[in-house]
Structure formats: structure tokens, C-alpha cells
Amino acid sequence: MLTNATIDSALRLALDEDAPWGDVTGEAFVPDEASARAALRAREDGVLAGIEVFARAFGLVDDEVAVDLRSSDGAPFGSGDVLAMVRGPARAVLRAERIALNFCQRMSGIATLTRSYVDAAAGRARIADTRKTTPGLRAFEKHAVVCGGGHNHRFGLSDAVMVKDNHLAVLAGEGADVSEAIRAARARLPHTTVIEVEVDRLDQIPAVLDGGVDIIMLDNFSPARLREGVELIGGRAIVEASGNVTLATIGEIAATGVDVISSGALTHSVRAVDLGLDLSLEN
Template sequence: MSMQTAQIDDVIRLALAEDVPFGDLTAECFVPAETTAEAHLVAREPGVFSGGEVFSRAMSAVDPVVVVDDVAPEGARFEAGQRLATTRGPARAILTAERTALNLVQRMSGIATLTAEYVQAVHGTGARVVDTRKTTPGLRALERHAVRCGGGHNHRFCLSDAVMAKDNHLAVVSAGDHDLAEALRRARARLPHTTHLEVEVDRVDQIPAALDGGADTIMMDNFSLEDLRRGVELIGGRALTEASGGVTLETVGAIAQTGVDLISVGALTHSVRALDLGLDIR
């Protein structure tokens, strides 16, 4: 799902309302209104870039006169010291927008950089690295975009996108003495034919029922490598196979080697480190 301008602007509006509720006292006290400036967005460490449009719109949101150009392409790799964008205009506006713009582009570039590491770790296996709904509230569209910049793929965007029966859903079904396969068939009968149905299992012996119920994707949660291989063999191409649960850079390569189609990684967004980028006035 692509970022929409309205989604970007909504995030920026809320961020500025938080950071500049009644004006920027420092800029207004120290910087004459007529002063102009040029500033460079500069990398302090190597990484993968994401958030150029977000950075530009954050700058112009404070004052539409501000111009941002020479922006690095989305997904571009960069080195420490490299210039990633240039902004020009009223100095007060640039200084006021600085933190909001940096907060967003630093986080997005951190996500893109980490995602690229995961993608590289599974290179040649055919497995896709995908994100999860473990995103920062309000920032999902931006964070999902950053995952794509790093070469990853997106899972469902929200609860309205697809049916995904997870462990707690299955626990409710089991508590009511309902057969899993039959419950899935009833759910399928109520769905439009275009809607994807995914089922999470935490044991190999749950897979036949998920297949009988017509699952399009079977997510194997916290499986051992041996059980992942058994699960992939048992499913035999009748559904997409997904591995999830505690995936790290150290384990993702071995997981990919089991033959799964997808590997979902919550860490791409829920605990990523913001990349060190700075805005230098020239």
C-alpha cells in the first residue's frame, strides 16, 4: 500500500501541533524574520534512505516558501557524510521544522536500513521478508513504506484487509467445541471470493485442519527449523507458508532455508533504531 499525501500531512500536522503548539520561542527570539538559510540533510552513518517526501512536506508545512531539492532516491544506499537533501528558505521555518522532519526521516531510514539487512540475509532462498502490524500508532503508512524502501514486503495493512485467524481466535473457537476446519469453512462461506484467509498454527498437527478449512496462507508461529521443514512438506504448495515469531538477523537465514514463502518480522518496526541523520545549516 503506497503512502498517500493526506496520510503524510496528517502525521506532520499532529507532530507539529505537539512540538510547536504556540510558536517557536527560540527561533522567534534569536532569528530575525527576514533571515534566510540553506541547510543540508547529512548522514552521520551509512544506511538506506526513506522519507524524502515526508522530509520535504514537513519543511514546507511550517512555511510553503521553503524549498527542498537534491533529495536522495527512496531506497538509495548512502555512506556517512553524504548529503541526502538540501533545503532553502526562511531560517525560522527551517529551524522550527527541523526536529519534526528529522524524527520522521531518521525513523523511516532506520527501518529501511534494518529491512535491507534482513533481505540480504535471505537472498537466494526465494523467501520474502514481510512486516507486521506491530507499528507505531499513527505512523503505519510511513513505516510500511520504509519497509518497501529496504526491499521488504508488506503484510495486511489493517484488520479490514484480510481474515487472519490467530491463536486467540482459535482458542475461542476451541473453547466452544467447534471444529477448526468447519469453522474456517463457515468463515470462507461468508467472505467475498477476493478476500484472503490466513490461519496461524503453533503445532504441526494443526496444519491438516487449516488446509481442510481452505486457508490461503498458513502461518507457522514459533516453530523449530525441523518443524518448519515438516510443515512446508505437509502443506506441499496447497497454501502459502509463513514463518513468524522471534525472528532475528541471526536466525532469518536458516528459517528461509526451510523453504517457507514468507517470513514476518515484527522487529522491522517495533524496536528499530532511528538512523543518525543531521540537518546542518550552511
């Protein structure tokens, strides 16, 4: 969840990284009394995310900067649209500009890409993100996925049980029975905790189902194998597809009958949307 505290913490780190000893250019060339007016303008089509983060960056630099939001997170925009107006001391506006844009451009890029995936799935499956996020910025990136119409997978390792291939390798090395291991874990866990198991072969599914899992992830399955997996599971668990999910493949994957499609590309391979801050001095 993207909280005000998380936003302020990340923005302060970014602002300190950008100007640890002040903005030497602004202080040398911009008069202290100068005021500026600036428009946040889209230079291409997209879906907005991070507009509140954009506004907060200016407020942390100088609370005399006023930001008038013209759009909201999750809203589509077209090239040339004005998404916000910024007014205040010119030095402060210039000091916060790059940080504000960095967050809003990247988050909008994630929201825009997510919307493309959601549209391609055409309502046949839920589109979800993964933990393949920028370290320290997970809350921002997962918020952006939701702005694009997607859903969040677990936020982190503390949220849910997800048994992946390396966990299964450890169990196999110990000679453990997968079904028994799942049942034993269920007995120890709170009743509100779901258990998901990743499989990469059809012959792994019966033992996982016998253990009583809630979700089965079919990892790197072809569309034909996904259909077989969905039929074999037969509604006894939520079916998630993952691996090699792209805009070119997601429609075919969604048509196999899976319930969820998760893709790390939503956050780890995104291109920032082109937004600009067009500034002019006020008299």
C-alpha cells in the same frame, strides 16, 4: 499506502505538538529577515526512506522554504552523503528541522534494517512486516519496509482474514470444528478475501488444510519443525514463518523452504539512522 493526505495529517499533528504556541527560541533569537541554507547529511551508512516527508515538513511551515532532493526513497547512502539541500527563511527552517528529521531518521532506520533482513534471506523467502507498528504511523513505517526491499503484510484488520491463536481458543471453547469454521467463513466472505490461519503445532495443520486455507503461519517453530511443516503442507497453501525472527536466525529460517517470513522487529525494535541538518546563514 502512504498518501499526501496521510503525510500532511501526521506532520501537522507533530508540528503542533512540538510548537503549539510558536517557536519561542527562534522568535527571540533569529531575526525575522534571516535566511538559511542547510544540508541533510548522512552520518552513517543506510537506506533512505521518508525523504518526501522530510521535504513536506518544511513546506507546511513556510511555502517559501525550498527543498532540493539529492536522493530518493529506497536508495542506499554512505556516511557523509548529502541527501537534500534546504533553503529559506531561517525561522521556518529551524521550526521544521526536528520534525522533518524525526520522520526521515526513523523511516530510514526501518528501511535499513529491512534491507539487512532481505539480504540475509538471499531471495529464498519474502520478508514481510506485521501490525506491530507505532500507533498512527503505520502507513509511514510500512512504506519504509517497502523502501528497504521488504513487503507489507495486511495493513489492518479490514484487509484479510487472519485466524490467530486467540481466535482458535475461542473456537475451541465453543466446541467448534476448525475445518468447518474455515469453510463456513469462506462461504460468507467475498471471493477476493484470503484466509490465513496461525498454528503453533504440527498436529494442527491437517484440519486447517482440510478447511481450505490460503496461507498457514507456522508460529515459533524451530527450523527443523519448519521443514516438517513445509513438507506436510506440500504446496497446498502459502507457508509463512513468524516468531523469534532475527538477523541471526533469518538465514536458517529462509533455508527451510517457507514462502514468507514476517517479523515485527522491522518496525517495533528499529534504531533511527543518524542524519543531521547542517545549517548556515546566507548573506
